[in-house]
Amino acid sequence: MSNSINYKMWTVCMIQSEEKVLLLDRQHDNFKGFIPPGGKVEFPESIVESAIREVKEETGLEVRNLIYKGLYEYVNPVAKDRYMIFNYITKEFEGELLEDAPEGKAVWVDIEKAFKLPMQTSIRRRFPLFFKDGTFEIQVEWNHEENKEGKVTIRNT
Secondary structure, three states: OOOOOEEEEEEEEEEEEOOEEEEEEEOOOOOOEEEOOEEEOOOOOOHHHHHHHHHHHHHOOEEEOOEEEEEEEEEEOOOOEEEEEEEEEEOEEEOOOOOOOOOOEEEEEEHHHHOOOOOOHHHHHHHHHHHOOOOEEEEEEEEOOOOEEEEEEEEEO
């Protein structure tokens, strides 16, 4: 039995314009709902480079001056998995939205109305934290036997 831990990293970048945010209306696979753009960090790119690349690929927009908002992670002590999602926000962007975005149609949504949209639990849990001062850390311990979320710890700093 190996003692090594499996690390996987992703990014999310919330794009804000006035009182609206850009969300993707994702309707494929098991992760349906409204989500901010983001994706897997490719080796050896930096985490910020990954966030910038993912936004470009999924929306067509070029973002800059990303502000780090927090870490969202799943840990599975049985499988020795650690999935880390680095979360950013920016108000600085340029370009035209893709007509046929690969992860879902990009739509500008009023922040207050976004709370009522269908979202994955992990997105809904951190969504309001993007708009508060400081950073957050959310750790979800995965219940391996039941294949669902177990203990959730939320810290704001």
